[in-house]
Amino acid sequence: MLLKDEVQMLRRVPLFAGVDPTKLKLLAFTSDRVTYGIGETLFRQGDTGDAAYVILTGKADVLVETPGGQIKVAQIEDNSIVGEIAILCDVSRTATVKAATNLEALRISKEHFLKLLTDFPEITIEIVRVLADRLSRTTIDLSDERARARKPD
Amino acid sequence: MEKGLAHYIWTHTRKQQLWILLVVAASMIPYFLSFDLPKQIVNGPIQGHGFEGEAATQTFMRIAYDLPFFGNVVFFPGVELNRLQMLVGLSLVFLALVVVNGVFKLYINTYKGRLGERLLRRIRFELVDRVLRFPPAQFKRVKGAEIASMVKDEVEPLGGFTGDAFVAPALLGGQAATALFFILVQNVWLGMIAGIIVAVQAVVIPRMRRRLLILGRERQLTARELAGRVSEIVDGIGTIHAFDTSNLERADIASRLGRIFKIRYDLYQWKFLVKFINNFLASVTPFLFYLIGGYLALQGRLDIGQLVAVIAAYKDLPGPLKELIDWDQARQDVQVKFTQVVEQFKVDHLIDPAIQAVSFEATAPLDGPLSAINLTVADDSGARTLEHLSIQFARGEFTAIIGGAAAGGEALAEALGRIVWPESGRLTVGKTDLLELPESVAGRRITYVSSDGYFFFGSLCDNLLYGLKHAPLRVPEYDDDHKATRKWEISEARAAGNPDLDIHGDWIDYEAAGATGPDDLFASIAAVLDCVCLTRDILELALRSTITPRSHGALAAHIVALCHTLRHELDKAGLSNLVVPFEPDRYNIEATVGENLLFGTAIGEELTGPAIGRNPYFVDVVSRNGLDRILYRMGYEIAENAVELFAGLPPDHPFFQQLTFMTPDDLPYYQKLLQRLKGKDFSETTEDDKHDIIRLSFAYIEPRHRFGLLTDQLMAKIVDARRQFHEGMPDTMKGAIERYDPDSYTASASILDNVLFGRVSHRQADGPERVRAMVISLLSEPGIYDQVLSIGLDFNLGAGGRRLTQVQRQKLNLARALLRRSDFYVFNRPLPGLDARLQEQVCRNALELLQEKGQRPGVVWVLSNTTLTDLFDRVLIFDNGKLVGDGKHADLADNATFRELVS
The missing domain is CATH 1.20.1560.10 (ABC transporter type 1, transmembrane domain)
Incomplete structure (x- = not known):
């Protein structure tokens, strides 16, 4: 796949929809294009976060280690970004991500990703939006869970 | 050392000074004789005094003296010579005197020079000897x-x-x-x-x-x-x-x-x-x-x-x-x-020099426990870092010391390691004072390690074995030539008051490392390297090293064979596309265009770096195939892309790391160059501009840069040019390049490159790491592992070991201590640079290794964190220079200081 095709794909990622195509080209050029087979690990829970991944094609599973074993908590579709939390907050990976299908991704290193945020506010706003969205969804899930837990009383 | 120089010189060179005075006095005789002779020649044979008459003769060289008791004694009656004969005779005597004077002068100067140099050697040695003491x-x-x-x-x-x-x-x-x-x-x-x-x-x-x-x-x-x-x-x-x-x-x-x-x-x-x-x-x-x-x-x-x-x-x-x-x-x-x-x-x-006297015998184990008696240690300012401590460490007992920073544990360890001397009180081994014990006992039977161990310039192996070199235990085998040299070295060393220990002898004390000789030392080394988790680092060093097939023939052959094994293993793991091998008639998509054209490692000046673009033969091959025009187009597009992508970014922007074919400083130049070349045909550009543009195409890798510039047709053309380049290569250039050859070892490439014999795919996530891990596991097979590890051990550490990372240095420092067999080991926070998990692992390994050594030595370990205390028999807690707790790990919970440390 060529750089210009990647740019087309990046434009379909909501995060980058508003970004100037020449900047997307630069982003694509400075990132590593990586492929994974089914079941291969993008990153492991507990590792230090060194990169974020934009899934270009394929799906990935988000797994969390619990005392009872691994639990799948979410599935990531193509055109979405994963692994950005560990970079933003400087914490270790909060979950393990494995390829559920054959998967192509763009690996953006931590340094480049942070630079991207400072250089292009439109990306930062988009990231904030995605995170806020996730937070509100998690809050809803949590309150649902609590409500369910209280019912037996 | 004497204070007066004259006295010093006289003490050490008395005999020689007297001899040289004597020689100088003796040299005065011919010196004064030669003053008198010219007058004799002029007055005698030349002006004719005493040769009145045709056949007049004179006596030449008559030696006769009036001696007391003997009367007139004639040593040589002399010969009768006429005027001309006399002239010749006296002139010859003059010549002889000149020679004699010259020889005297030569002898005296050489002798004085040697005297001076010997004394200089003596003084210098004495000074360094003092530094050591x-x-x-x-x-x-x-x-x-x-x-x-x-x-x-x-x-x-x-x-x-x-x-x-x-x-x-x-x-x-x-x-x-x-x-x-x-x-x-x-x-x-x-x-x-x-x-x-x-x-x-x-x-x-x-x-x-x-x-x-x-x-x-x-x-x-x-x-x-x-x-x-x-x-x-x-x-x-x-x-x-x-x-x-x-x-x-x-x-x-x-x-x-x-x-x-x-x-x-x-x-x-x-x-x-x-x-x-x-x-x-x-x-x-x-x-x-x-x-x-x-x-x-x-x-x-x-x-x-x-x-x-x-x-x-x-x-x-x-x-x-x-x-x-x-x-x-x-x-x-x-x-x-x-x-x-x-x-x-x-x-x-x-x-005292006696304490450092060289000892060739293996020293007997210490005969008693290591004890501190009312020990007080002070720092330079006089503040007490340890106060009135009395304690005993027995052999076979593993003791941990914990406490805050500068609580007293380090001071105790330093005193045990003889790094500081007690201010009052004593340290004893059995009944003997530790400081009066010869270093051949204290320095061998007690091993002290801190985090700031020094590394000497030399190979990793030299530094690892440093703690075993106490005396030249085995004299090297010299042939007759070297024997004479060695004899001279010994006599000169003695004449200058230097020791005559042979630096070329084998100083390694194999028994102390648990081996019997050079052959089985390696097992001990490998064990300690594993123990401190350094083996992998050393293997990685080996992978990046180069070897010559001449010195490592068997290994080189093995590595060539390993290349096929690796391919096989990759296939088996379904990772065959992780490494793209070099094949003589195929374009390697993961390698640069330049590498594909050359298909070899440039070793001569003609083909390295920028010189290749000016090499007439190479340029000829490229232009013969019309490649120059294509590569120019390619370079031009690369330049356009680079300018488009990076223009406007500050030169220190991290994105520039990805720009492999030019530096940020080149960018403005190419910006101008592109403007100048815009619309111009290939034939219209100057040689220099062509060169600068084509250069860019050489570093291009399609899967990495993804500009879409390589077509199948172009790849075939490049492979064809490659074939022509190698086939028609003039003899003078054959030494400048080492061609990629799957059946032979490339001496100029690293071991890793030789095993890979290809390029790691850019598309696979963590490709290089995975391949390296695979190569290391292949090289870890018996038979080859030892050789690879020993290549890593040849790595030069640089000044003060600075070519290693701090973590590697600390591991190596511990490794060289564990290699020695001692009765006591004192570890003074040896691994502060390691993270907690690794510290724990290394500590566990080290204690296990020491236990395995059989004699079960005593261990005193000053720990950086409290989590490891359960590995030890006994735990000491220090606070403010005082011992505040001493007991088993299980009993510590009641100790207030311990609770504070844990929290």
């Missing part, structure tokens, strides 16, 4: 570079002076006295005048030189300090950059140089003033002779013949006198230097 506290006060400058430069003039120390004054003094005596004989008054002037010179000049000596001392001190400061700048360069203090350092150096200049200029002025006065006094004497002698002659009290004889005799006086004064100056100069240096090396509590 300094008490530990001394090293907090001295700078290494200053000591080095004293040992190297400041004592150097002593060697030159030694030979003349006694001979010169005897010889020159004798000459001057003779001349003065001769003048006195001619005329008492004139003689006294000359004598008075000489006396004035002898009194005034040395007085004036006193100031010279003071200046000389200052010069020496300031120069030494300068050396110290320069080395501080080198050592502290990181700090200087970090705090922007380079200008402070510049100012400091400039001011020091200013002071040195002032001193040197003062010295210079004084020196020439003294010289002027000296010369003046010397020339004033003839003035007085002319004036007073002339006056006396006019008065008729002195006859003219005497006056002329006095003036002639005086010619011989200033020469020796001046040299004598110069000698005296040299003497005072080196005396000052010597005293200066000796003062610096005169240190109280020097370690």
